[in-house]
Amino acid sequence: MNKAVPALLTVLLALGGCAATRPATPRAQSVAPTRTAAMNSQRDIVLAVDNPLDPPSTHAGSSLLGYAPAAHYGAGQRAVSLLASLRQRYGWHELTGWPIKALNVYCIVLEPPAGMSRDDLLKALASDHRVQLAQPLQDYSVYADKDAPQHHYNDPYADLQRGFVETQAALAHEATQGDGVRVAVVDTGVDLKHPDLQGRIGDTRDEVGDDAAAFDKDHHGTEVAGIIAAVGDNHKGIVGIAPKASLNVYKACWYQPADSGAHCNSFTLAKALAAVIDTDARIVNLSLGGPADPLLSRLLGQLLEQGRVVVAAMPPDGSLDGFPDAAPGVIVVRSSASTPAPTGVLSAPGNDILTTQPGGGYDFTSGSSMATAHVSGIAALLLSLSPKLDARTVHQLLLESSKPANGLLQVNAEAAVEALRKQQARR
Known part of the structure; x- marks a missing residue:
């Protein structure tokens, strides 16, 4: 037998294994x-x-x-x-x-x-x-409607960031900025070239795959990414709630012609969740929702069993019987309102939120999608201080540390961080 054959077999088998690995470069791939x-x-x-x-x-x-x-x-x-x-x-x-x-x-x-x-x-x-x-x-939709502590940041629009100011994120940043925490954003694409997201985005996957050029032009994912992890102190735009956290972006949703909203389906979401399972992302941001789904529920269950902190947006109608909001262990978030929140549901700023837009711009947007991104950012601050925190503890800290702001009870980054530090000091 030719001695070169076993070596060739080894090389080919190794190449076959590589074909199944996830992309490591910050570029949209399918x-x-x-x-x-x-x-x-x-x-x-x-x-x-x-x-x-x-x-x-x-x-x-x-x-x-x-x-x-x-x-x-x-x-x-x-x-x-x-x-x-x-x-x-x-x-x-x-x-x-x-x-x-x-x-x-x-x-x-x-x-x-x-x-x-x-x-x-x-x-x-x-x-x-x-x-x-x-x-x-099945179809799923993103939940977005398009239309003052002191801080040291030099980002020119920081004072206009309602969510950043009301959650007292700048004070929380004295203890942590989300260093070392990876957040998986399952959404539309994201403007990877946006100056306020440079260095914050790691792996990207395009699970839609119809138009790779659209990845950088997608609004919703770009908005969510900016709220969570926009770069601070770069003399540009805004500051993220966790400006030193890293993002993995999974495009599972897309914009249809003549339709202002983004949509996903069972298949594209399943591909994205399966990809997240193979990563070390501790937080999964799902600013979307729709009907209950057996396949998606199984994948979500695996993520929760692995100890991921899954943060999901409450549907506009307030129902909690679909995907992903109905799964036990998921942290559900609504836009802050004067009416009492359903049991266990967090309230966070979600109206008139200034954030990143495709093409390097900024604009105001609203919806529980944006509220969800604020909570994912605060969760990243907590996990940066205590990497072994489980989802239940994160949820409890955020519930118990919520504070009134403009007459509304909502999550507070500074209070949550302080509550965690007191908890650590008692041990």
Whole structure:
């Protein structure tokens, strides 16, 4: 046998392993084409099958990559065969597919065959023992409406930052600025070139993949990122609640033509959450929401079991029965209001919030999405001081340290930090 063959096999196997790793450069990337624009939440189905990854086959006539075709990136041979058998049985049209390693499944988005309703196909799939999960593809929306302690910051708009001032973030910064804490922002894209976000953004992933150029032009994610971690003391714009925290950005939401709001779906959000599971991000910011979803609930459950602090926006209608707000352990946030908050829900500044905008600009925006970003920033301040804090303790500290501001009870960064330091001193 040629001595070069084992070495070649080792190199090829190593390259195959590298293909599944997450990108390490701060640039929008996509694992595989998702054809997001072709998906229809009124018609399509998310289906998952078991995906045990077999070792590469080495018998004569086989390749190191096995038999999985390019259309099923990351699928093992048995998953590919199973999907082919199911497709032949039901006649669906597959739009896209992607492996979810954390759940050991391969997921596809499919369109029911002509003449068959989604409900009828879902009913049939529910009774097929080969299917691990089958559910409607669902839509999600971001929650945003577009339209004074002393501090030392030289950023020219700092005094105009209602949330920064009311939460007394500058005083909290005397103890911590969020150093060493990574926050995962699952949202739209973010303006990676914005001068107030330079050095704050680490990994980025584009799980929508339809228009990479749109990543830097997306408003909602850029707004959330600025509230959490805009650079301080750079003589530019604003200051983030945790200006030395790092952000990982996962684009799972996109803007549709002639529509002012951003939308996501079950599939793009599942890809983003699965990617977060493989990182060391302690905080997950979900300034979005929609209906309950079995697949997303399983992934969210894994994040919570791993000890992540998941911060989510309360829906505009105040209901707490969907994703992600209904999951036990999630910290839910609403925009501060004069009416009492539901039990356990935090209130934070969310109206007329000045923050970063695409193209290097700044503007005011509103919504519980922005309130959520304030809480994620304060959580980063706390974790920077005490990295082993769990989500329950973070939630309790924020609830108990909330203070009145302009007649509204809301989270307070300085008070939360002080409460944590007193707690540490008692130990």
